[in-house]
Every structure is written in structure tokens, then in C-alpha cells.
Amino acid sequence: MSFVDELLNNVELPKMVRIRQCFDSPEEIKEVEEKVRQEFAKPEIRNKIKAGMTIAVGIGSRGVAQIDRIATAVINELKALGAKPYGVPAMGSHGGATAEGQRHVLEKLGITEESLGCEIRSSMETVKVGELPNGLEVLMDKNAMAADGIICINRIKAHNAFTAPIESGIIKMLSIGFAKQKGADACHTYGFGQMAGNIVEMARIKVANTPFLFGIGTIENAFDQVVDIEAIPAEKLEEREKALLARSKTYFPKIMFDNVDICVVDLMGKIYSGGGMDCHVTGRACTPFMQPIASIRPDRITVLDLHEKSGGNATGMGFADFSTKRLLDKVDFPETYPNVLTSRLTQDGYVPVILANDKQAIQAAVKTCIILDGRKEARMVRIANTLHINELYISENMLEDAKANPNIEILSEPHPIIFDENNNVIDIGINL
Known part of the structure; x- marks a missing residue:
């Protein structure tokens, strides 16, 4: 011994x-496909999609409830509007910071080309789309930038390392997830003391300098169940994400x-x-x-x-x-x-x-x-x-x-x- x-x-x-x-939590949305369909029917969302457009759909690495069903429903709605969607892993440095590793992360979440019904283009290559006043590069996934339009899907919730009006959600995915390892590294350069400001500033640059159209934000109740799904146009992103984060925290x-x-x-x-x-x-x-x-x-x-x-x-x-x-x-x-x-x-x-x-x-x-x-x-x-x-x-x-x-x-x-x-x-x- x-x-x-x-x-x-x-x-x-x-x-x-x-x-x-x-x-005390709201009930789960059972028919997520129908809810996605309703969100795509909103004029400010539907009018952004034109027949023949190629659309890069960013999907992250988090265990977002019903992410496989939501992602597939988004792809189907895009196809119904005549678009040509493809998936893009939007997960920064996750998956070992390799293209195959990030594809494998999606597979573990039940997301494959077969389940989505479209191609998944995974790469760690990025394109520079701007620069912050503090000198940090603003980078975007090269595959996403090749599309006519970009959207992303993410859960909106409290962040693990900083507290602010905007924390973990579409804006963070746009700033860090789509930036792959190199861009995520840049965003973290000055630590979490500046993270809340950096992700918002980077997202603003990306909204202005990329074909980003809208985000699909979800919030979950205390039982890890989806209780709301909202399609948020780029021009309302900050306003709506703040409101959804505040609501999400009441269910935490x-x-x-x-x-x-x-x-x-x-x-x-x-x-x-x-x-x-x-x-x-x-x-x-x-x-x-x-x-x-x-x-x-x-x-x-x-x-x-x-x-x-x-x-x-x-x-x-x-x-x-x-x-x-x-x-x-x-x-x-x-x-x-x-x-x-x-x-x-x-x-x-x-x-x-x-x-x-x-x-x-x-x-x-x-x-x-x-x-x-x-x-x-x-x-x-x-x-x-x-x-x-x-x-x-x-x-x-x-x-x-x-x-x-x-x-x-x-x-x-x-x-x-x-x-x-x-x-x-x-x-x-x-x-x-």
C-alpha cells in the first residue's frame, strides 16, 4: 500500500x-423545423436570399441542443429559396486546429454531408478583412468568403471567461469561430480583459466587409432544451443578441x-x-x-x-x-x-x-x-x-x-x- x-x-x-x-423554465420547442421555417418567412430574412446564391452556413463545436436538426432545417430552407448552401466549421481552434479535426467534431455532433444534404468545406485558411485600432487582424474563413452570402448558427448564452452585454453567441462565432485558429489567436492576444470589446468590434468589421447576411440564434432553458430560435439580420445583430443573452441568463x-x-x-x-x-x-x-x-x-x-x-x-x-x-x-x-x-x-x-x-x-x-x-x-x-x-x-x-x-x-x-x-x-x- x-x-x-x-x-x-x-x-x-x-x-x-x-x-x-x-x-421555472419555458417549454421546449418540439418542432424545430417548423420554427426555422417561420423565421425564414420573415421578410427581413427571406429577402436576403436570392435564387442561385451560394451560402456558407457556419456551424460550431459546442453541444448546442438540436444542432443537427436545426442545421439541416436551415439548409433545407435555403434550398427551398433556390440558394446553393454548404456547411463551414466555424469553431476557431477547436478540433486540434486542423481541417479534418473540425470536420470530425461536426461528425460527433451528428452533422455530416449526408445528414445536411450538402457539402461541408473545411479549411484553416483565412482572408484578412480588416484591422482593429489596436493592430489586431480581422480574419475570415476563406471558404466562407468564397460564398455570395454567409450565415451562422449558434446558441446565445453566458460566456465562461468574461461578463458583458454580449458574450457567447452569433457575434462571438462571427468574430472567433469563423476566424479559425489564426483569427481566434488574434482576438485573444490581449486577454479576456479586452475580449468583450474585441469580439464586438471585429463583428462590426465583418458585417461591413463580408457578405454576412444573418445569424440563427438559439436560447435554451435550464434543461438544455431549445426554447427559442431567432433569425437575426446583420443590421439588428447587436440589439437582438443583447436581449436574447439577458433572457437566456434568466433560464440558466x-x-x-x-x-x-x-x-x-x-x-x-x-x-x-x-x-x-x-x-x-x-x-x-x-x-x-x-x-x-x-x-x-x-x-x-x-x-x-x-x-x-x-x-x-x-x-x-x-x-x-x-x-x-x-x-x-x-x-x-x-x-x-x-x-x-x-x-x-x-x-x-x-x-x-x-x-x-x-x-x-x-x-x-x-x-x-x-x-x-x-x-x-x-x-x-x-x-x-x-x-x-x-x-x-x-x-x-x-x-x-x-x-x-x-x-x-x-x-x-x-x-x-x-x-x-x-x-x-x-x-x-x-x-x-
Whole structure:
């Protein structure tokens, strides 16, 4: 037995209670195709498309709900208007900053040439379309610039690294996603302190100097479901994105407890957040330029595994204190580091303290909390990932707080965390 084994062997873990958080959120749009059709019927959108036009449709790398259906519906509407659309990966440095890697990211999201019904043109080549007063180049995907018109599809939501009237959405995709690695690198040059201004200024230059027509923005409720889809013409982009972001934040899910010592995250990955784990849920800011929506501020964060659809990209793992060997074994560093180097968030690529298994990784969090008796005093939550937190586990000592909250439903009696023969949790992902 190693010294680490001896040190952690006697660390008892609290019993956990499964709960359901009830969020007041609008209902999901079931017929996304019909909603896309309605948006294309708006005169300010329909009149921008002429028969015979080639249209580049930008699609990103985020796990946007229903992105495969929405993208296909957009392509179909463009075809119905006589246009000749093709897809373009608009994801900055993601996919290992290679053309094939970005095509592969789309495949993992269920988006292929066969499913879209059109060609996907993937390249890392860019065209310079302007320059900011601070000297930063404004670059645009070469394949997109070859089209008669450009549109993009993206979810509008809070950004992981800065807080501003415009954060993550169409404007960010236009400025960074379409700029590929070189342009994304330029936008991040002066860090996240200037990011909010840079993305807006770059988008303005691109609207003025490229054939950008409109964006398709989505917002989601607390259950990762699409509750609105809006086609936004270029001339109204800033106005509408501000309004949709503000609305999106009112639906944002959060852990309904103020005092949490430990947050255990079963799965991290790009499909959940650009930072692998959303800071707005974990409560741990990754820069001084963002204010987490979450009220929790955990002393320790443990992440257990990396989702297979992340393709080995473990960007954001450095914001956990502890992790496991099985997560580390899945990390593809050449896939991860382009994001780290481009964003300048070096901690994104840090490797947490690695333990042999899930049990030890959770025990380490309890052991290192600055409290006398971790098992009795540590207030611990365990979530499937930072995108799905309607059901989660809380430690037994949080039960009275849960009972006092009318928006929380108790689903189980207190019980020990169940581990398999390898000391890994059995219900990884909490059935999600």
C-alpha cells in the first residue's frame, strides 16, 4: 500500500441524497423545423436570399441542443429559396486546429454531408478583412468568403471567461469561430480583459466587409432544451443578441445552495461547455473578468471522467483540484493544447492532482477541505455534468436545507456512494 493509499484509506465519505431541482423554465420547442421555417418567412430574412446564391452556413463545436436538426432545417430552407448552401466549421481552434479535426467534431455532433444534404468545406485558411485600432487582424474563413452570402448558427448564452452585454453567441462565432485558429489567436492576444470589446468590434468589421447576411440564434432553458430560435439580420445583430443573452441568463440552471465545500463533477467535456465545466455552474471563475451566475463557491472541485464525444479535448480540466487516472488516460494533449494556447487561459491545460480512482479523488477533496471532520461537516454536491443539474446528489448534512426549499424534491434516503470493484462510481453521469 502506497503512502497516498494509507493517507486516504481512512477518509470516510458522507452519505448522499438524490434530489431534483425544479426550475421555472419555458417549454421546449418540439418542432424545430417548423420554427426555422417561420423565421425564414420573415421578410427581413427571406429577402436576403436570392435564387442561385451560394451560402456558407457556419456551424460550431459546442453541444448546442438540436444542432443537427436545426442545421439541416436551415439548409433545407435555403434550398427551398433556390440558394446553393454548404456547411463551414466555424469553431476557431477547436478540433486540434486542423481541417479534418473540425470536420470530425461536426461528425460527433451528428452533422455530416449526408445528414445536411450538402457539402461541408473545411479549411484553416483565412482572408484578412480588416484591422482593429489596436493592430489586431480581422480574419475570415476563406471558404466562407468564397460564398455570395454567409450565415451562422449558434446558441446565445453566458460566456465562461468574461461578463458583458454580449458574450457567447452569433457575434462571438462571427468574430472567433469563423476566424479559425489564426483569427481566434488574434482576438485573444490581449486577454479576456479586452475580449468583450474585441469580439464586438471585429463583428462590426465583418458585417461591413463580408457578405454576412444573418445569424440563427438559439436560447435554451435550464434543461438544455431549445426554447427559442431567432433569425437575426446583420443590421439588428447587436440589439437582438443583447436581449436574447439577458433572457437566456434568466433560464440558466444553478445549484440551489449557497454554502458548498465540495463539487464533484462526473463528466466534463466540450459538449457541455467551451471550458469543459461551466464556471457559471461550478462557481469557480476562470478569469477576474467574469462573475459566475452560481451562488456556490466550492473549496474543492473533483472531476471524474471525460466524455467520449469530446474527442480527447480536456480543455478546462485545470480548474478542478482533483481527477482520476481514467480521465488522464483519455486526454489527447495535441487536441487540447490548441485551445489552451489560443485562448491564453493556461490553467485550462493544467493537469489536476491525479488519483488512482473515483473514490480516492473524492476522498482527496474531503481530506483537503479546511474543516475538522470532513465526513460530518463537508457539504458536498455531485452533478452529472455542468449542463444537466436538474437531478444531483447532496451530502446528508444538506438535507434540511433541501427540505426547506419548495423548488427541491427529495428522491432518495441518504446512502453511501456506490463504487465498483475498481473503486469507480457505478452510476457515472447519473444516468445521463
